[in-house]
Amino acid sequence: MKKLSALALGGLALAALTTPSSDLHAQSAYVPAPGRPVAAGDDASSIAYNPANLAFLPGAELRWTMAQAGAGAGTTNGHAFDLGLPILGLSTGLRVDLLDVTTPIGASASQRWLRWALATSLGDMVSIGTTFGWSYAERRDLDEQFGVTTGLTIRPFTWFSASAVARDWTTNADRRYDVGFAFRPFWGRRYAELGLEASIHERTGDVTPRATLGLDVPHVGRLRGEVSVRDLAASPDVTAMVGLDVNLAMLQAGGGAIFGGGDVGYYATAALRSYREPGLPLPKRVARIRLDGTPGVRKHVQLLRRLWRLAEDRNVDGVVLQLRAEPASSLAHAEEVGDAIRLLRASGKKVLCHLEDAGGRSLHVCAQADRIAMNPAGGLRFAGLSSQYMYYGGVLDKLGVRADFVRVAEHKLAAEQFTRKESSEIGRQDHKDLLMQLEGIYMHDVGGGRRMPVSTLRKTIAKGPFVAPEARSGGLVDVLAYDDEIDEVVEEMMGGRARIIDDATPSNAPTWWGTPSKIAVVYLSGDMVDGESQTIPFVGVRLAGSYTIAKALKRAREDASVKAVVFRIETGGGSSLAADVILREAILTAKAKPFAVSMGTAAASGGYYAAVAGGPIFANRATITGSIGIFYGKVDLVGLLGKLGVGLEQFRSAPRADAESLYRPFTEEERIELGVKVKQFYDLFIARVAEGRKMKPEDVDAVARGRVWTGQQALERKLVDRIGGLREALDDVRSRAELPRDAPLVEFPEDDDNVLLALAKLAGIAAIMPQAGAVPIVIPPALLDLARGLAPFMVYDGTKPLARLDLVGDVSFGGAPATVDDELP
Incomplete structure (x- = not known):
């Protein structure tokens, strides 16, 4: 152009x-x-x-x-x-x-x-x-x-x-x-x-x-x-x-x-x-923000930046959050939004949340506000945290498909989901421990915000879900009010008349000429795959390609106007080769400029691998991290072909020429050899972490072996440096680069806003068959979760080792299913 x-x-x-x-x-x-x-x-x-x-x-x-x-x-x-x-x-x-x-x-x-x-x-x-x-x-x-x-x-x-x-x-x-x-x-x-x-x-x-x-x-x-x-x-x-x-x-x-x-x-x-220059103070106002969709990775950051800006705006006396969807897609994201609300209050702003049909993440976020209002016809669909993990061994058996995996180590549970019908005893205990850790964080934050002892809060929540009057009598919300009554609630909170205006990002005249010094936020979001980033339509799965992320890191490193870099990781891992390619570029970037890692919802397995570039690592308390381990394997489709009436003949020039074939299982000798190779990859993983974290390999192994940790637990085990979200990571690199607070942010890689994105956003409701005149097929949530869990394996090469977190391990906070509103990278 x-x-x-x-x-x-x-x-x-x-x-x-x-x-x-x-x-x-x-x-x-x-x-x-x-x-x-x-x-x-x-x-x-x-x-x-x-x-x-x-x-x-x-x-x-x-x-x-x-x-x-x-x-x-x-x-x-x-x-x-x-x-x-x-x-x-x-x-x-x-x-x-x-x-x-x-x-x-x-x-x-x-x-x-x-x-x-x-x-x-x-x-x-x-x-x-x-x-x-x-x-x-x-x-x-x-x-x-x-x-x-x-x-x-x-x-x-x-x-x-x-x-x-x-x-x-x-x-x-x-x-x-x-x-x-x-x-x-x-x-x-x-x-x-x-x-x-x-x-x-x-x-x-x-x-x-x-x-x-x-x-x-x-x-x-x-x-x-x-x-x-x-x-x-x-x-x-x-x-x-x-x-x-x-x-x-x-x-x-x-x-x-x-x-x-x-x-x-x-x-x-x-x-x-259509733009502003510094001048006379505007009349004080209360800024209104309405959320109609749960923010995804990038829109979550946009929401944070919006709240940070309002905290510094002298013309804003208060903020109204009208939540018509969950304000965060995970507990870790909810922590960051709650932190932004506390920042608003510390800056002298009053904050009101107005809820309708809310879930647990809404309560977590809004507990940090001055007041919570709820539509009298609404409710709080929350009675505690729960988690669910899908196991595909039974369905694969019925299809005549045999999963053949080798893993390191005993806590690396992702492979179990393809070989078993239920979790192992180790897996069951790990999943329970993780849920209890997250529940402790949740109760601490909500109890502190609502000024309610945790023991009382736990008993109250156990009585849920709640209709609006029950939520108020239980002390979970403060007042019941319809949309048209919000102004009255705000004026009561502000102690007088309030000027409520929908918040919009202002267009200001530039502060600098030319190209000012910037901070780059580089996103690693989605299942990690080799090559370029992709999206799988209909199920809304994002795949973070090693080439795409590596190029983004290199671009941030070589851009003279970028003075510092924050690597924002939002992935449960994937290809171990992709993780190593990305880590190399992250290491080079950390040597060239002030660099920090900010862990979002998850930075586990291959995501943790990519995080140990040498800069400080920030994690939220509820971030899912660790899972240092490797698994490797394939599926044998011979049984499925037999059920379909397909005959198969194979010929080879050497005993292992077809070892990676999907049409026979591994031999015992091959499994032993595969175990050796997986151990080599695991040792490489341990070595990378030991080098990046300045730890001894044996100390890394003691907290590795596939074990999943929360950010709080990871801090205690020296796997991360500080508890904090994106705001703290930005403050760190800004300080080391000696940049002003208003130094602009630039995001890499750029959003890929295309037709597939529009289709992917519909995935939570229905998959539309492409044939002319076809009737839309509504996918039940359970099958959609199954499709999302299996979708990445459509692109993984079965001959390569994987460093990946358990598939479709989700933590539920009640409320309506979230429709994540975000661009896919």
Whole structure:
């Protein structure tokens, strides 16, 4: 798009070169934009003085400017109207100048200019733009003039901008060339801005220097000043200006005085914009956020960032969370949302949750709020935590399919799900222990938030599920209220009238020029596979490809504007080779830049393997991690083929030539040899962890052997460094990279928002058969879980070892089944 934009702009400039021009007697004129340097003014008025800056316009803008100065000030008087629009990689604008000009004999006349501008940016640092202008006037010598002005702006640093502008370069009038530089001396921020420039007249050789100064006035707007000197070589004539822009939300109004030639004049400006600049405080408000779908991996992070932003917004007194779905897809994610609510309260904001048909994760999150309201017809479908694991051994037997697996070690339970009809005693105990750990975290958080002893809370929850009045009498919610009564509940909570407004992410004017220093968040989300990332439609399964994630890490490492990296891991593992490929890139990145790992719902098995790159590891208390172990195997389909009446003959040139075949079991000798190979992979896993965690291999093995741990348990066993979510990981790398709190975040790899995504989002409801006229087939939840559990094995190569957590091991918190609303990477 950027290349096409530049080509289009170049074509228009070439057309201007070949446009016939009349014998013009005066250069094109325009109402000035006082205090705006040629290298830094990024509003719609740049259409006239440097169209290249239009490419940096943050959003749509409609502006009016008026100047009225004395004759000695060297300023054109009149009114100007600007409209600037950024559209699809281009910025364009229209400007009308209504001028009062002075003729060569000193008479006054009116002239109108219509200008059209087109600009594009080549990345964050370079822009080019051209303005085409036509004049209209009753006087023949002022009518039918045509001028083309082209500008180039370069911003190689956040604190420095340089521009060159050629004015009226296609006409016979006095061509003029402007060269300017602008500086932001305070760490590149917009607090203070100094502009130095010169205007050179081609015909006379006259040089007019100009200096500008801009200073942000906290809670008001921007103070502007400028001074220029004409006829520098002969009799210098100084013109000066001082003024103030006042900003209120998306409105701006400004004005000031113009001094020159012994006269005092004035200017005024006003603008309506789709973006904001720092200015007057807005009236205090309560921000409303409504969730209609359970956030997936990336939308969960978007929700966190939204809440963090509100915590820092001085114009926000409170937040209302209207939850029409579970606010988190796991207990670990619920921990992070709860942390964001506590951050809001610590920042002096009041928080209200309003629930309808809620589940356990809603209660966990909202227990951290000031108050919980519930629809009187709603309820809390929660009576405690439960977990379920599917075992496919029985169904495979009925199909005539034999699962043949070798594993290391005894707690590596994923292989059991294909060979058994129920868990082993070790598996049963591990699953119970994990559930009890999660239940302890849940009860601690909800009890603390609701100021209820854990023993009392446990007894209360055991009586669930609850209709709304029961939830209130049990102390799990505070008040019953319909949607139309939320305002009253908020006002009661706030202690007076409250202005409730739906929250929307504001569009702010950039703080820096060019490419600011960033923090990259690199996602490893989904079952890990070799190659590129994929999605399996209908069942909504995401597959994290080793090449895709490795390229994302490399891109973050090699991007000079990225100063720190957080590796966000949300996977139960998969291919051990994929884990090793990703780990290598993570190690290289950790050596190059401040690097930290943030574990989400799960970072287990291959996910934990990829986490030990050397940077600090942050885990939520409820994160599922560990599962350090390997399994390897295949399925034998001979029985299934026999049931289908398929005969099979195999031939081989060596005894083990078909060892990996799906049409015979392993021999005993092959199983022994396979056990040796799996042990080698396990030892490699242990070695990688020992190196990354600075532990002895025997100490790693003692806490490994396939055992699954919560984040809290992992901290006690030195498998992670700190308890904390994404916020704490970002704070860590931000501090080590010496970045400001508002350093922007960039996410890798980019979302793949395509048709398969739309289909995948429907998977929780129905799978639509592709045949024309086919009737939608509704998949029952149990079969959908089965399909999701088996789906990754459609792409796993049976000849490769796997480092993967138990399949479809889920923890239920009650409530309606979550429809995860997120983009698939």
